[in-house]
Amino acid sequence: MQLGGFRYQNNRERIKLRLVPVTLLRAGMKLGKKIFNENGMVLLSEGVELTPRLIERLGQVGIGYVYIEDAVTEDIVIPEMIHEQTRAAALQEIKKQFQGLSSYSVDHRNKYFGKSFYKVMESILDDIGSRQDAIIMLMDIGAADQDLYHHSLNVCLYTLVLGIANGYDHNQLMELGIGSLLHDIGKMKISPQVLYKPGKLTDEEYEHMKTHTEIGYKLLKDEPGIPLLSAHCALQHHERIDGSGYPNGWKKDQIHEYAKWIGLVDSYDAMTASRIYKQALLPYEAMEVLYAGAGTLYEQRMLEAFRDCVAIYPLGLSVVLNTGEEGVVVRIHPKIPQRPVIRIVRDRDGQELKAPYDVDLSVSLSVMITNTLGATIVPFGEVHVD
Template identity: 40%
Template sequence: MRLVETSLSLSSTYLGKAIYNNKGQILLNEGVQLDTRLLQRLIGMNIHYIYIQDNKTEDLKLHYPISMKLRRKAITSIQKHFDEFESNRQFSNVLVLEKAAKSLIKIIREIQAEIKDSQDLLALLSDVYTYDHYIFTHSLNVTMYSLAIGMKLNLRDYELETLGLGAILHDVGKVKIPEEILMKPERLTDEEFFQVKKHTVEGFELLRNIPSVTLIAAHCAYQHHERLNGSGYPRGIKANEIHPFGKIIAVADVFDAVTSNRIYRQAMLPHEGLEILYSGSGTLYDQKTIEVFRQAVAVYPIGITVVLNDGRKGVVCKQNIGLSDRPVVRVLEENGIEVDPYEIDLKTLLDVMITACDTTFKKS
């Protein structure tokens, strides 16, 4: 199967991977023949990339970093406990908040275990989702990215648990932001952006009063929008004033924000999201964290068509652990001419590199 842009010109092709809602329920099943009506519906749901069936890549297998069962459980748990945090905003029932935090810690341990057991690079594009509420899916994705970075940095289990809790709750302060601001499709006014920025302080004030949430985890909510050069918020602190976990979550947060479907813009592909991070490396985001993240995440997900510097074009068919920008590519064209498919490993062909991605699709 191939990852391509959702386009009305894909009519009469077949869906290669099911599309789910954020609770893991199938909205459109694998194998469904696409027509203009379905494609318009997908575009209307802000799904800009889909997997389609293709006889040259039909053997490719896609893997989500955690099981669908755990994903559904995590999303449901995050939503439930965020609602509890909101309803107990005045800290009138600390026991309720404490119970919610402990429940989320158990979820983090399960996520940590499944990511640790996986031999694949982290690839969140392997399934396509629509989102009823972005904040819950975003919190899960940021947690997975942050844990993947932490594991690459050889953090201890208790440190990963703290990092994971800080990540899963980093946006909890947004429960106090009006939904019409969070979901606004147009550019925010200065006053609206001022309201949004309050979520860092709101989250910190909530979390620091919960006994099972460490102060470091609470500071993850406080600091994930701080930047190395002091241009972030809410306090404008710099460099070493920012906790290492705050730096990790900042990278995970930005990457997921730009590579996820949002109501006000199209998602970027992973390599484009990584370019955003590198453009701020050393000034906005920690350089070492970005480098480690690059080793952990699939920059070019399986099924995406890539263009090579020698004129060849092919589809990524396998990842190389630790070398996310050097995957195995199934070559399908040479200088615009179709050839019998064959595979090359960019890990060993150091003079060959990916220069672009092509998400259009020509029916053969």
């Protein structure tokens, strides 16, 4: 089977799934996918029947959405952007090298880690590099309090999909991929009290946090096996095209294109990641926030390219259509991911259908998603931020 550029041969992935906010979970529901802690260890396995205590605990560890078993959506396949083995090996190497850096000063560290990351990038590109119609699927649903290692890998995967869509060659993808994987490496030299502070940073703490860009550049610029442009990704990924970013306040063409892509994706992943102190945004909500910065923080053309590569409505998400009907996202088109296939499960009067049917929004152009479990959709181009 092929979906969105991803092929599946494991029948165990054919599970009955619906994506449900933790706030709407009810005792007796069964998990459709595993729940992981911040270290990647399984907290709850699929098939576990939820109890009031378990539901409460999910909220306490910062998980906003989970997949539950659902007979109506038995044919939904949840794709992974890279193979599980590739992902595990990449996270292991990221964690090993990043933690090693925390034990040494910038000038007295173990060098030559560039070779390790080059191998990681080759494995990742082997998985997704040839898939011209790959799309960005939301990662880490069901993961508690995403850490720096998962964030680094997510940003790398998302950015590579954009690089492929932008027509980058293998060498450019390697530069971009390594730059995105290591964009936050300087945070390993930031005080843990600041890095993991759950609330708003003080002005002094924020100034300390901002130094991670220059630290990352210094760590990478002379490292064998790390392209110099990748080092500049660490330096520039918080620069913004209106000059409001840091560390140098560069504008427009002063910022390398790689860093612009990474800055965009970095913001998206931060908004869609679970944190104990905040609930993750859904992809369409994060895209609304990003579009509020069109032409000031981010280039309009890049936002449009990003939108066309992102599955803004995750598989299994319950939605309301402008027809008044309710349904579930069951399939995503790789070329137009913002117009998915919806399985209608309730009519406009709220009555559950005995025979649900699918509506392809890429064909039924007058049908639109207006709500997702109580959250109003704001169309692109009509986003207003106070």
